[in-house]
Each structure stands twice: as structure tokens, then as C-alpha cells.
Amino acid sequence: MDNNALGRIYTAGEVIFRQGELGDRMYVIQEGKVEIVLEQGGKEIVIAVRAPGDFFGEMALFEREVRMATARALGPARLLSVDQKNLLRRVHEDPSLAVRIIQAMSQRIRNLSGEVARLENWLVELGMSQHRESKG
Amino acid sequence: MGNENSTDFNHLFQDHQAATRPESLTLEDGARVAVMGGGPAGSLFGYFLLDQAERIGLSLQLDIYEPRDFSLTGPPGCNMCAGIVSESLIQMLAVDGINLPPTVVQRGMDSYMLHNIAGQVRLDTPYLEKRIGAVFRGAGPRGMIESEWISFDGFLLDRAVQKGANLIRKRVDGVERVDGYIQLKTRGDQVHTYDFLAVATGVNTSALRLFQPLENSFQPPRLAQTFVREYYLGRETVESTFGHTIHFFMLDVEGLDFAALVPKGDYVTICVLGKALTQERFETLLDRPAMRSCMPPGWDPREFVCHCSPRINFTGAVHPYADRMVFLGDSGISRLYKDGLGAAYRAAKAASTAVIFSGIGEADLERYFGRASRRMENDNVIGKIIFTLVDLFVKPWGVTARATLRMVASEQSKPPGQRWMSEIIWDIFTGSAPYRDVFWRMLNPSFWSRLLWYMGISLVRRA
Numbered sequence: 001m002d003n004n005a006l007g008r009i010y011t012a013g014e015v016i017f018r019q020g021e022l023g024d025r026m027y028v029i030q031e032g033k034v035e036i037v038l039e040q041g042g043k044e045i046v047i048a049v050r051a052p053g054d055f056f057g058e059m060a061l062f063e064r065e066v067r068m069a070t071a072r073a074l075g076p077a078r079l080l081s082v083d084q085k086n087l088l089r090r091v092h093e094d095p096s097l098a099v100r101i102i103q104a105m106s107q108r109i110r111n112l113s114g115e116v117a118r119l120e121n122w123l124v125e126l127g128m129s130q131h132r133e134s135k136g
Numbered sequence: 137m138g139n140e141n142s143t144d145f146n147h148l149f150q151d152h153q154a155a156t157r158p159e160s161l162t163l164e165d166g167a168r169v170a171v172m173g174g175g176p177a178g179s180l181f182g183y184f185l186l187d188q189a190e191r192i193g194l195s196l197q198l199d200i201y202e203p204r205d206f207s208l209t210g211p212p213g214c215n216m217c218a219g220i221v222s223e224s225l226i227q228m229l230a231v232d233g234i235n236l237p238p239t240v241v242q243r244g245m246d247s248y249m250l251h252n253i254a255g256q257v258r259l260d261t262p263y264l265e266k267r268i269g270a271v272f273r274g275a276g277p278r279g280m281i282e283s284e285w286i287s288f289d290g291f292l293l294d295r296a297v298q299k300g301a302n303l304i305r306k307r308v309d310g311v312e313r314v315d316g317y318i319q320l321k322t323r324g325d326q327v328h329t330y331d332f333l334a335v336a337t338g339v340n341t342s343a344l345r346l347f348q349p350l351e352n353s354f355q356p357p358r359l360a361q362t363f364v365r366e367y368y369l370g371r372e373t374v375e376s377t378f379g380h381t382i383h384f385f386m387l388d389v390e391g392l393d394f395a396a397l398v399p400k401g402d403y404v405t406i407c408v409l410g411k412a413l414t415q416e417r418f419e420t421l422l423d424r425p426a427m428r429s430c431m432p433p434g435w436d437p438r439e440f441v442c443h444c445s446p447r448i449n450f451t452g453a454v455h456p457y458a459d460r461m462v463f464l465g466d467s468g469i470s471r472l473y474k475d476g477l478g479a480a481y482r483a484a485k486a487a488s489t490a491v492i493f494s495g496i497g498e499a500d501l502e503r504y505f506g507r508a509s510r511r512m513e514n515d516n517v518i519g520k521i522i523f524t525l526v527d528l529f530v531k532p533w534g535v536t537a538r539a540t541l542r543m544v545a546s547e548q549s550k551p552p553g554q555r556w557m558s559e560i561i562w563d564i565f566t567g568s569a570p571y572r573d574v575f576w577r578m579l580n581p582s583f584w585s586r587l588l589w590y591m592g593i594s595l596v597r598r599a
Contacts, residue, residue, distance in 0.1 A: 005266070
């Protein structure tokens with residue numbers, strides 16, 4: 001990766017932020033990929049992989065909560081961070097700046113709703129097959 | 137509280153009245169929009185206008201008139217400036233989905249070096265990230281044979297064209313109002329009629345004169361002189377001499393407001409700004425030890441490969457909007473001495489939002505674009521006060537210059553929020569915060585108690 005380019009270069013596997021940390025910025029991927037990992041009960045579940053042009057960590061801008069997942073570079077990745085203070089000041093002057101963030105969050109809610117429906121369907125089918133087995 | 141609410145209701149009522157009044161001018165499906173000038177202000181206006189129109193299902197025809205070819209090296213393809221893309225603009229463009237590729241950014245910057253009469257001190261970007269971009273406005277300086285770089289202006293113009301803008305490589309020779317609509321004349325007396333016109337020609341052409349008989353209330357900006365020179369040093373020398381640092385100079389040279397050294401690829405750009413700057417004073421500055429110490433040994437100030445003396449805004453235009461017309465970027469209102477590209481972005485965004493969601497009549501433009509322009513102009517007034525204070529109390533006095541350097545150096549190990557002087561200087565140079573915010577921080581008693589402490593130390597210890 002070009003060391004003269006904008007942003008910061010992360011090496012493969014390098015942690016960008018950890019679950020449970022306080023966050024004050026979001027990231028825009030310039031090059032490479034980033035995986036979002038949920039740590040639960042000592043296990044890691046990859047919940048998303050983000051590609052160039054995508055942003056992540058945006059929930060920290062709008063909530064005063066800790067990071068809900070860990071972000072890790074999947075191979076070398078070049079990222080640009082966007083400060084909460086700068087962005088919110090600009091959104092106050094120019095609300096249209098938030099539209100792309102809202103669009104991305106809306107797309108993610110849509111994907112999550114699809115996932116929840118798929119899981120519910122799977123659980124119902126699992127329950128029905130177990131019920132049939134216990135009857136049989 | 138009650139007053140604030142009533143003011144809000146008044147705004148809502150006035151906005152509603154303006155939006156619903158029968159004579160309010162709006163763009164209809166199939167409307168034609170022209171942009172004079174394909175620099176950052178014009179291209180970004182075109183890009184955002186088409187983007188916002190697409191969102192609400194409005195179909196527009198947009199023509200950008202730009203006779204220059206930004207893929208050419210030297211003055212024919214260049215919009216003449218230092219070529220610094222500020223931290224805040226890079227972040228906002230990224231949020232808007234416009235990521236600047238390594239082929240456009242010659243060098244990402246992670247620090248500033250401030251030079252004054254007492255010495256120098258380094259300021260790093262937050263999180264040690266390269267957040268400031270050095271770019272060429274054209275394809276590169278005069279004489280560059282093979283350019284691997286893409287011009288910043290060319291990149292933004294391409295984005296507008298990809299969004300659906302039609303690029304017309306012609307100069308506009310005449311502007312008229314006919315039945316309320318805008319008519320543009322190009323070479324060969326070709327006439328084109330438009331519903332709306334955005335003027336983004338900059339101030340270094342005679343194009344703004346076309347509007348003097350047309351718009352009585354519009355008055356072009358007052359200008360200040362700049363000098364820009366490019367020196368070829370070779371990539372390795374640029375890397376070893378400058379790294380990823382921009383040098384800023386606040387020296388006591390008459391007529392000088394400030395100067396910058398910006399490393400880019402094989403070159404370094406020297407840019408000098410000032411209200412009363414002359415060629416002689418510019419040459420004096422280049423010979424100063426502070427400037428020479430930054431350049432490689434044997435550097436000769438006369439061996440430059442490209443140079444220009446463009447003018448920049450010192451005050452904004454008066455009344456930069458009228459029915460069916462708006463003046464953007466340097467043609468309208470810019471930010472004083474900093475972040476001209478960021479100001480072009482703000483004006484372009486404010487204008488496109490006003491045109492799409494408010495209307496194209498003067499009153500419609502006033503409601504969104506006029507307010508944004510006034511906010512920028514009012515901030516520039518505070519900027520002038522700050523520069524006057526710097527001229528009076530920091531530049532000529534060894535004690536304050538030494539105290540400034542000491543205070544910045546001591547703050548580098550402190551967390552953000554406690555770096556009083558560093559953050560003030562950073563924001564003045566980068567344009568990351570409005571001058572208003574900077575000024576309020578300058579009035580803070582904590583800032584003054586620390587500054588007085590370091591002034592005391594500087595009085596006792598001279599080195």
C-alpha cells in the first residue's frame with residue numbers, strides 16, 4: 001500500500017477498535033477489507049465484512065455507548081477516520097451530510113431484519129423437526 | 137426559552153410562506169442548469185445538484201462550461217493555488233462518498249511545522265493519521281513530461297460528469313437575462329438558454345465583469361495577492377527533507393500574512409499570501425534563514441520550474457445570489473486565507489441544497505445559501521481580528537514568539553482538549569474549526585494563564 005496516501009495503514013489482523021471501548025470517531029475504508037467481530041462467551045462471531053468505500057463504527061457518533069463489536073483489518077487496510085465533533089458540527093450546518101450514513105444504516109437494518117427472519121424460520125423448522133422426532 | 141420558540145416558529149412560518157407563495161421559482165422536471173467554471177466549486181455544485189435531484193426523482197440537464205483541460209501540465213491546466221486539501225474537507229468528502237485516491241493525493245500529511253522569529257515547533261495530526269492532502273490542481277508543474285498523477289480539479293470534474301453532467305469545453309463570452317431566463321453566449325455567437333446558472337469562474341479571469349451590467353446588487357470580492365512557485369527536488373530529496381510535514385511561516389516580513397512549503401511527489405510548492413505583498417518582499421522571504429533551513433543544501437530560490445501570482449479573496453462578494461443565479465467559490469464567498477477548497481465545497485453544497493429543496497428565486501436562495509454565505513463572511517471578520525492580533529503581538533515580539541513555541545512543544549504529550557495553543561494554531565492553519573471557535577478559545581482564562589506563564593519563562597530564558 002502507498003505510504004504517501006491518505007489515512008492510516010493497518011496490517012493484517014491489526015485491531016482498529018475493541019468491543020467495550022469508548023468510541024469518538026467512525027472510519028471510512030480507502031483500501032482493503034475490515035471484519036466486524038462480536039466476542040461472546042469466549043467465542044468470536046464475524047458479523048460483517050466491510051469493503052472499500054464502506055464506513056463502520058458510526059454508532060459511536062450518535063450514541064454515548066461503548067463499541068458493540070471489535071473491528072479488525074482483514075489483510076492490509078488503509079482507513080480514514082472521521083471525528084465525531086467535526087462531523088456533528090458539519091451535520092448541524094448541512095443536514096444532507098448525514099444522508100449517506102442514514103442510507104447505510106437503513107441498508108444494515110434491512111439486512112439484519114432479513115437475517116432475523118431467516119433465523120426465526122430456521123428455529124421454527126428446527127422446533128418442528130424436534131417435535132416430530134419426539135412424537136415418532 | 138419562549139422567545140427562542142417563537143423565533144423558531146417565525147422561521148417555520150416564513151419558510152412555509154416562501155415555499156408556498158405562487159411566485160416562488162423552482163426547477164421543474166427537465167429544467168436546464170448551467171455552471172460556468174469546472175473547478176472544485178463548479179464540479180461539486182454539479183455533483184451535489186444531480187445527486188440531490190436524483191434522490192427526489194427530479195430529472196435535470198446540467199452543462200458545465202470549462203475551456204481548460206486539467207490533464208495538461210503548467211498554467212494551461214492549473215487553477216493556481218498551494219494545493220492543500222484540509223483535514224475537515226477530506227473527512228467530509230469521504231462521508232459524501234468521494235474518496236481521494238493515491239493517484240490524486242501527491243502526499244498525505246501528518247504534521248505541520250510552525251516557524252516564527254524565535255524558531256520552530258512541530259504539530260502532529262490527531263491519531264498520527266495522514267489527514268491532509270497535497271494535490272496538484274492541474275496535471276503538474278510546467279515541464280513535467282510524464283505525469284502519473286491525476287489533477288484534483290480533473291478528478292472532481294470527472295465525478296460530476298459520471299453523475300450525468302455534460303462538459304462543454306467552451307468559454308462563455310456573454311450573459312443576458314431574457315424573459316427572466318439566463319442566456320449564455322459562447323464563441324460563434326451560439327446562444328443557450330437556462331433555468332438556472334451557477335457562476336464558479338474564480339477571480340483570476342475577467343468572467344465576473346460579464347455580470348456587472350446584469351446584477352446591480354452583486355459586487356465582486358476584494359482581492360489579495362499570492363505568489364506560488366514550484367521547485368523540482370526529486371522524490372527522494374522531497375521524502376528525506378520534508379517527510380509528511382507542511383511548513384508554515386509567520387515571520388515579520390512586511391506585507392506577508394503567512395507562507396507555506398508544501399511537499400508533493402518530486403516537487404515542493406512555496407505559497408505566500410499577503411495584503412500588501414510585492415515581488416521584492418516575496419524574494420526577501422525566500423532568502424530568510426527560516427525558509428532556507430527547510431530546503432536542501434545548495435537550493436537556489438531562482439531555479440523554480442513553474443510560478444504564478446494568482447489573486448485570492450480578501451473579502452467576499454456582496455450579494456452573491458439573484459433570481460436564477462448564484463456565485464460560488466472564490467467568485468462568491470470563501471474562507472479568509474485558509475481552506476479555499478473547503479469553502480468551495482460548503483458553498484456548492486449550500487447552493488445545491490437551496491436550489492433543490494428551496495427554490496431558485498432570490499428569496500429562496502437567501503433562505504439557505506444566503507445564510508450559509510453570511511455565516512462564512514461573519515466568520516472571516518473574526519479571522520481578520522485574529523490575524524491582526526497575530527501581526528501585532530506574535531510576529532514582531534520575541535517574547536510572545538518564544539512563548540508560543542514553548543507552549544506548543546510542552547503540549548505535545550498532553551491529551552486533546554488540553555493542548556490550548558496547539559489546537560488554536562492547528563485550527564487557524566487547517567481550517568478544521570471556524571475562526572469564531574478559535575477566537576472563543578483565545579479568550580479562555582486557562583489559555584491566558586498558560587500563555588502568561590510561558591511568557592514569563594521566555595523573559596527569563598532567551599534560548
